[in-house]
Amino acid sequence: MRIGFKGDRLIPGTAFSTRASNPIPSGRYPEGVIDQQTLNRVLTAAMAGGADFAEVFAEDQERNSVNLDDGRIENLASSRDRGAGIRVIAGETTGFAHTADLGEASLLKAAKAAADAAKGGSGNPRAIEVEPVSVTSATIEVRPGDVDKATKVETVQRADQVARDHHKSITQVSANYGDNRRRILVANSDGLLSSDDQTRTNFSVNCVASGDAGLQTGRESIGHTMGFEIFDRYSVEDLATSAAARAVSKLEARPAPSGTHTVVIGPGSGGVLFHEACGHGLEADLIRKGASTFAGRLGKQVASELVTLIDDGTMPGEWGHFAIDDEGQPGARNVLIEDGILVDYMWDSIRAREEGRASTGNGRRQSYRHLPMVRMTNTYLAGGQSDPADIIAGVEQGVYVARLGGGQVNTTSGDFVFGMTEAYLIEDGQITAPLREGQLIGNGPNVLEAIDAIGNDFEMGPPGTCGKDGQGVAVGDGVPTLRVTEMTIGGTAA
Amino acid sequence: MSPDELLAIASRLVDKAEGDEQIEVACSHGVSTSVRVYDGAVESLTQAEDQGIGVRILRGGREGFASAGTLDPDVVDRLLIDARDNASFAEVDPDAGIAEADGVDAVDVDLWREGIFNHSVQDKIDLAIELERRVKTADTRITGVRTATYGDGASAFALASTNGIRASTRATSAGVGVQALADDGGQAQTGYAGDGAREPADIDLDGVVERAVSHAVDLLGSTKPASRKVKLVLDPRLSATVLSVISGTLSGGRVIKGRTPFADRVGETIAHPSLSFGDDPTDPDSLGADSHDGEGLACRRVPLVEEGVLKGYYWDSYTGRRGGTGSTGSAQRGARGLPGPGIHALSVQNGSAGSLDELIAGVDDGVFVFSLAGLHSGVNAVSGDLSLGVEGRIIRNGELAEPIGEATVGSTLQRLLLDIDAIGSDREHLSNGVSTPSLVIGDVMLSGAAA
Numbered sequence: 001m002r003i004g005f006k007g008d009r010l011i012p013g014t015a016f017s018t019r020a021s022n023p024i025p026s027g028r029y030p031e032g033v034i035d036q037q038t039l040n041r042v043l044t045a046a047m048a049g050g051a052d053f054a055e056v057f058a059e060d061q062e063r064n065s066v067n068l069d070d071g072r073i074e075n076l077a078s079s080r081d082r083g084a085g086i087r088v089i090a091g092e093t094t095g096f097a098h099t100a101d102l103g104e105a106s107l108l109k110a111a112k113a114a115a116d117a118a119k120g121g122s123g124n125p126r127a128i129e130v131e132p133v134s135v136t137s138a139t140i141e142v143r144p145g146d147v148d149k150a151t152k153v154e155t156v157q158r159a160d161q162v163a164r165d166h167h168k169s170i171t172q173v174s175a176n177y178g179d180n181r182r183r184i185l186v187a188n189s190d191g192l193l194s195s196d197d198q199t200r201t202n203f204s205v206n207c208v209a210s211g212d213a214g215l216q217t218g219r220e221s222i223g224h225t226m227g228f229e230i231f232d233r234y235s236v237e238d239l240a241t242s243a244a245a246r247a248v249s250k251l252e253a254r255p256a257p258s259g260t261h262t263v264v265i266g267p268g269s270g271g272v273l274f275h276e277a278c279g280h281g282l283e284a285d286l287i288r289k290g291a292s293t294f295a296g297r298l299g300k301q302v303a304s305e306l307v308t309l310i311d312d313g314t315m316p317g318e319w320g321h322f323a324i325d326d327e328g329q330p331g332a333r334n335v336l337i338e339d340g341i342l343v344d345y346m347w348d349s350i351r352a353r354e355e356g357r358a359s360t361g362n363g364r365r366q367s368y369r370h371l372p373m374v375r376m377t378n379t380y381l382a383g384g385q386s387d388p389a390d391i392i393a394g395v396e397q398g399v400y401v402a403r404l405g406g407g408q409v410n411t412t413s414g415d416f417v418f419g420m421t422e423a424y425l426i427e428d429g430q431i432t433a434p435l436r437e438g439q440l441i442g443n444g445p446n447v448l449e450a451i452d453a454i455g456n457d458f459e460m461g462p463p464g465t466c467g468k469d470g471q472g473v474a475v476g477d478g479v480p481t482l483r484v485t486e487m488t489i490g491g492t493a494a
Numbered sequence: 495m496s497p498d499e500l501l502a503i504a505s506r507l508v509d510k511a512e513g514d515e516q517i518e519v520a521c522s523h524g525v526s527t528s529v530r531v532y533d534g535a536v537e538s539l540t541q542a543e544d545q546g547i548g549v550r551i552l553r554g555g556r557e558g559f560a561s562a563g564t565l566d567p568d569v570v571d572r573l574l575i576d577a578r579d580n581a582s583f584a585e586v587d588p589d590a591g592i593a594e595a596d597g598v599d600a601v602d603v604d605l606w607r608e609g610i611f612n613h614s615v616q617d618k619i620d621l622a623i624e625l626e627r628r629v630k631t632a633d634t635r636i637t638g639v640r641t642a643t644y645g646d647g648a649s650a651f652a653l654a655s656t657n658g659i660r661a662s663t664r665a666t667s668a669g670v671g672v673q674a675l676a677d678d679g680g681q682a683q684t685g686y687a688g689d690g691a692r693e694p695a696d697i698d699l700d701g702v703v704e705r706a707v708s709h710a711v712d713l714l715g716s717t718k719p720a721s722r723k724v725k726l727v728l729d730p731r732l733s734a735t736v737l738s739v740i741s742g743t744l745s746g747g748r749v750i751k752g753r754t755p756f757a758d759r760v761g762e763t764i765a766h767p768s769l770s771f772g773d774d775p776t777d778p779d780s781l782g783a784d785s786h787d788g789e790g791l792a793c794r795r796v797p798l799v800e801e802g803v804l805k806g807y808y809w810d811s812y813t814g815r816r817g818g819t820g821s822t823g824s825a826q827r828g829a830r831g832l833p834g835p836g837i838h839a840l841s842v843q844n845g846s847a848g849s850l851d852e853l854i855a856g857v858d859d860g861v862f863v864f865s866l867a868g869l870h871s872g873v874n875a876v877s878g879d880l881s882l883g884v885e886g887r888i889i890r891n892g893e894l895a896e897p898i899g900e901a902t903v904g905s906t907l908q909r910l911l912l913d914i915d916a917i918g919s920d921r922e923h924l925s926n927g928v929s930t931p932s933l934v935i936g937d938v939m940l941s942g943a944a945a
Contacts, residue, residue, distance in 0.1 A: 070751045072587055075832055076580035080572070081563035094538040100545050100564035117539035117615070149583040172752050208753060208876055215755065217876045256881075258904065258941030259721040289532070291640040291675060293682070371538055406871035408883070412640070412675055412684035413713075415900050417883035419871030438881035439872040441902050441941075469641075488718070490872070490881035490902025492939045 034058055034084070036130060038104050039187040043128035046088050046111040047189055050123040053089040053353070054111070055188040057326060058082075058102065059368040062181045064144065068156040069174040076149060085368040088114040089350065091122070098369050130193035135330075137197040137323045138316065142228040144179035144201055152177050155231065159205045159240040166244035169251060171215075172208035175240070179227075186328030194328040200319065200474060201230045202463055205243040211251035218246030219421065223463025223474070225321040246403070246422055249434050256423065256438040256491025262398035263440065263487045264391055264426065269404045269461035271477025274309055274381055276407040276416035277444040278302070279477075280468070282336050283362075283374040284351040286411050293414040293445055297342050303448035305340040306384055313361050313377035319463035319476040320377035327363035327372050334360045337448075348374045366471040376466060378476035384454025388481035391453045393429040399489055400424045400431050401440070406464070414444040417490070439490040447484055455481030495523035495545075495565075497662030500652035503565060507549060508654045510574060516552040516656050517574075518592040518789070521545075521565065522829035524649030527615065531622040531642050539619070544649075546829035551577040555586040561830040592655050593789035593811040593821060600785040600792035601776040605665035607693035610646055618644050618694075622670065625699060629674045632707040635714060640673040640684065646694065651829065653790040661790035668694045669925060670702055676710035681899075683716070685709030685864070690781065690925030709864045713885055716897035719942040725860035725915060726903060726935045727853055727889060732863050734928035736935075737771065737842060740907050743875050744798050745835045746809035746824075750816045755878040755908050760804050765911035767802040768845060771930075773824065775838035782839025782927025788827035793838060796822045799911075810835045842930035845917025850932045853918050860889040861898065861940060878906040884940070901942035905935075913937045 034042075039056055046054035060082040067074045084107060085098040095117025097110040144152075156175035163173045178201070185195040202223035209216050220243040224230050265273060281292040294302060303309075313331025315321050322331050327349045335343050347355075348363030351374060364375035392400060400423065407418030423435040460478035504519040511517045524544045530537045547570060548561040558581030560573040584590075613621075626642035646668035653661045669690030676683045687705035689698045728736060748754040756764060775784045775793035784793050789811055797805040809817055810825035810833050826836030847853055854862055867883030874880075881904045888895040905913070918932035 073585045074587075075557060075559055076584050077559040077561070077832065078576050078580060079561040079563075079830060080569060081830075083563065091535075092532075093536045096538055096540040098540075098542055100543075101566065113541045117536075117541060119536075149580070153583055153585075174751075210752070214878070215752070215876045217874060256904075258902075258939055259944045286640070289640050289675075290638055290682075291673075291684070369542060369544070371540065406868070408868045408871065410684060410867065410885075412682050413899060414681070415867075415883065415885075417868035417872060417902070419868060419881070437872075437874050437877065437879040438904060439868050439883065439902055441867075441883050441900055443900050488900060488902065488941055488943075490883070490904050490941045492881075492904040492906075494721070494939075 034102055034107070034185065036193065038107065039193065040129050041104070042107045042111050043130065043187060043189050045108050046086060046115050047128060048125045049115045050125055051088045051090040051115060051118055052123060053189050055087045055186065056084055057368055058084040058185040060183045063178065065176065065178040066152045066156050067176050068160055070172065071160060073153055081367065083368045084110065086110045086114045087371065088118040090118040093118050094371065096371050128189050128191070130187045130191050132193045135194055135196055135323050138225050138321065140199045140227040144199065144228050145181065147228045155236055159236050162237045162240035163205060163207050163244040166241055167209070167248045169209045169211055169248055170207050170244050171210040174206045176204050178202050184326065186324065186326070188328065192328050194324050196323045198225065198322055199227055200225050201227060205240045207244045207247040209247035209251050213251065216247050216250035216253070218243045218250065221462045223319045224317045225319065226317050250436070253434040253436045255493040256435040257489055257493050258491045260486050260488050262395050263484045264395060264398060264400045265479065265482050266400065266402040267455065267457045267480050268459035268478060270401070270479040270482065271380055271461045272404045272407045272418050274479065275376065275379055275466070275477050276409040276418055277442065277447050278309065279376050279379050280409050281411045281414065281444055282345045284345045284347045285374045287345050288351060292411045294342065300342055301340050302342045302445060303337055303340045304451040306451055306454045307337055307340050307448060308335070308382040309337040309379070310335050310382060311346055311362070311376055311379045315378045318378045318460060319474050325361045325363045326365045327359065329359045329361045329363060331377060332361040346374050346376065348372055364473045366473060370471050373469065375468065375473050376475050380460065380478040381454070381480065381482065383456055383458035383480045386453045386455050388455040388457050391455055391481050391483050392426060392431060395426045395429060398426040399435065400426050409444065415441065416444055417441045440487050441490055442487045447487060450485045451482055452485050453483040457481055495650060497650045497652050497664050500650055501654060501660060501662050503570070504652050504654035507570065507574060508656055511656050516592050518550045518653065518655040519547065520651070520653045520827065520829040521547045522649060522651045524647055526645065526647030527618060528643065528645035529618050529622045531619065531626050534623055534626065536619055547573065548829050548831060549573040549577045550592060550832065551581050552591055553578065553581045555588060555590055556581045556584040557587065557590040558584055559832055563830060589812060589815040591811065591815065592657055593659060593791050594657050595659055596791060596820065598792040598794055598823065603776070603778045603783040603785050605663065605692060605783065607666045609693040609695055610648060610666040610668060613694055618646065621694065625670055625672050625702065628703045629672055629706055632703060633711050635676045635678050635711050636674055636707060637677045638675040640675055642672045644670050655790065659790035661786040663785055666692050668697060670697055670699065672702060672706045674706040674710040676714055678714045680715060683710050683713035688925070712887060713864065713897045713899060716885070716899040718900045719888065719898040719940055721941045721943065723937055724940045725857050726938050727857060727860055727862045728933045728935065729850055730920065730922040730924060730930050730932055732866065733930045733933045734924050734926060735866060735869070736910065737930060738840060738928060739869060739873055740911060741771065741798060741837055741840055743907060744807045746807045746813035746817050747835050749807050750813055753876050756804060760806055762804055763802045764804045765799050765802040766914035768917055769802055769911065769914055770800045770843040772797040772841055773808055773837045773839060774841040777839060777841060779923050780839040780841065780927060780929050781923055781925055784838050787823045788825035788833040789821070791821055791823040791825070794823045796824060808835050808837060838927065840928040844919050844921040844931050847916040847918050849920050850918060853916055853932055853934050854889055854894065855892040856916065857889045857934060858891055861886045862889050862894060878908045880905050880907055880910065898942065901940060904939040904941060910935055
């Protein structure tokens with residue numbers, strides 16, 4: 001399907017992303033393919049026209065996947081992708097070129113192309129010498145590359161069996177396993193030389209249940225910056241059972257209501273609400289272009305005082321974790337909103353440089369073929385005081401959303417949507433009938449102010465792939481139970 | 495790299511087949527330029543060269559795949575080893591296999607325009623700056639442009655297999671996109687528009703400027719509408735969006751796995767009797783035209799719905815074997831990915847209800863849609879449930895009225911097809927490969943403020 005989109009969006013639990021490793025000596029990666037002297041020569045060439053900044057980003061990615069569908073192992077695939085992107089900045093203009101060939105001649109050619117695209121600069125040419133900084137990449141206990149493919153195959157087969165055995169109405173199951181090792185190196189004209197070895201492993205189960213009223217779906221997915229030890233933390237059987245049960249329960253679902261209602265959002269996957277309601281709007285590139293409703297509001301009350309929102313690239317094991325971002329800056333914990341007050345935006349190096357401040361470690365890119373921009377890492381709402389049961393009990397008529405799918409935001413107007421993949425009516429303080437799928441729509445600033453209760457049951461949600469300007473990166477998010485006094489539910493019932 | 499050079503790389507690997515092994519190799523090479531401008535200056539300029547290769551191997555009924563983003567010989571040779579290794583862990587699948595030549599001759603569609611090489615980098619920059627300038631100066635309420643882009647590329651693709659298939663294609667493309675920001679002191683609004691063609695000269699810059707500006711400006715002052723059943727008026731672009739989602743559920747892959755509400759319904763009326771559509775990559779005027787599919791078979795016309803009746807589905811060779819129909823030449827892939835059934839050039843037959851203005855004039859209470867949000871999270875292609883964020887203008891008694899936002903439209907894919915109320919006679923060939931007229935769809939739930 002070809003699907004166009006206008007806003008920035010989050011797709012839950014798609015495909016694979018990256019993975020980390022034991023500490024490696026800096027500057028050796030990718031595996032000595034580009035040595036330090038070569039980097040010096042390439043950066044010096046990139047700066048020959050008097051540019052303000054130059055950077056080499058090299059990447060080597062190895063991915064493996066096993067897909068089971070309709071009871072069959074449909075494919076085992078592996079891929080290798082390596083190359084380098086060279087960025088040269090002169091004034092407000094960025095020149096960029098990339099090459100799949102890491103030989104010095106190709107790197108110099110790319111450096112020249114990028115420098116030409118940036119149209120020189122006003123500075124004096126200078127020789128660049130990079131110095132390695134020490135980086136400790138995430139520790140991976142069981143490298144997916146060391147795990148027998150037969151074990152990966154057996155894992156998805158087990159999920160298929162358990163889901164099918166769960167209930168006779170389960171008519172279809174797909175199960176997918178993926179691992180990704182991404183090694184990156186960043187060297188720049190500030191003399192930085194840094195590298196990281198990132199490993200991500202993910203697994204998902206999708207079930208279809210068939211009933212009198214048609215077909216319904218249920219999904220579970222997990223993803224972490226971990227190796228195969230991810231399966232020590234999660235039981236494949238539990239995930240498969242949960243996905244199947246979700247599909248079966250929706251067979252009895254009634255059409256979701258339409259119009260405005262009080263909405264209680266369950267812990268974990270509700271993080272997508274903040275990703276869309278304000279996460280994208282707090283990205284400094286959009287702020288600087290006046291394309292966000294949150295521009296010019298630092299220090300102001302932008303949310304209910306119950307709201308403290310944090311973006312944190314340092315959370316070990318989480319899907320959006322890394323040691324350094326794709327501009328070589330260490331991942332960081334950044335408080336964005338504290339007690340409802342807007343504290344800071346998220347920054348990459350370029351936008352930070354223009355403002356004379358430090359990057360917040362949010363410069364990310366999909367691959368060496370892409371320019372970095374401001375992106376979220378793990379974005380979450382800090383836990384509150386309320387008992388989740390009390391939050392629901394306080395609702396006379398409303399909707400409880402147990403599970404959210406992806407979403408999309410128009411940062412300019414602040415309007416955002418997100419899908420509810422498991423939801424129920426709340427009647428007289430009780431969770432009652434299951435509802436068919438629909439989307440919720442709200443306006444970011446209004447919804448943030450309309451939050452009147454936050455629970456003490458914080459959880460991280462399933463892994464996501466965030467899309468912005470055509471680039472996908474791995475992001476995590478999480479929330480405790482929370483209540484919004486009024487949101488519009490996009491159902492089909494009157 | 496030329497198609498012939500790629501074909502040589504692919505053939506060299508295919509020739510390494512051992513015993514009764516089947517091998518299929520796809521290679522691609524492309525060069526591209528993209529320019530982003532902001533405030534009258536270049537924000538970024540990217541010059542790129544991309545390579546890709548994918549190797550599919552079958553040994554004893556087991557399939558394995560390996561791919562790489564480079565055509566370096568050391569990496570390419572490694573792919574045969576990796577794909578064989580992957581195959582050894584796969585299960586025996588009696589339907590697994592690469593495509594078999596089926597004797598259908600490929601239509602010669604020329605997707606290559608030398609004109610693309612007549613534009614210097616400066617010409618491309620100037621075009622993007624011109625686009626930004628025209629949008630900014632079109633209306634006093636336009637306060638800025640978030641981004642204006644120009645991009646073009648030339649690419650070649652080749653495929654060879656042990657079944658004797660040798661296919662290659664090359665294509666050029668160019669496109670622009672712009673996102674306008676409008677503000678009149680209330681809630682800011684945005685309008686996105688883009689267009690693409692085989693070469694820059696064929697890009698409709700006037701149309702892009704007009705749409706981006708009017709969508710942003712016309713949304714100023716938008717409010718949340720009262721919830722009710724309405725008609726939706728979709729211009730060809732929005733019709734393409736909705737029909738692409740619907741036709742995605744007619745994939746053979748979904749049918750054999752029971753993952754679509756339209757499985758086992760061939761011969762039934764699933765849509766309004768005036769609606770006919772299918773895949774037609776043989777139409778040289780379509781921007782989705784192609785000579786070969788992702789497995790090297792000839793592209794061909796594939797009827798899907800005719801006068802409301804479901805005629806069939808679209809298949810690649812694997813799903814076609816399982817479905818008992820054979821491939822319809824509908825495999826889609828990049829060289830680095832496995833093929834799967836897809837639609838190349840969705841083609842919707844023109845209707846008789848006139849222009850977009852005439853369609854609007856015929857609606858008493860409806861929404862003229864500017865954009866739909868959340869297509870990936872608001873459509874369940876298995877159950878058919880659909881719920882999308884909507885921006886647009888209310889149509890009242892045949893006239894465009896106030897703008898609306900923070901609202902959704904809800905229905906099911908099944909009902910949308912049956913609830914088609916009118917089909918325009920304004921068919922357009924769009925840059926996303928879809929050719930369609932405007933549509934009016936009735937009985938859609940608009941959800942906003944309390945009714």
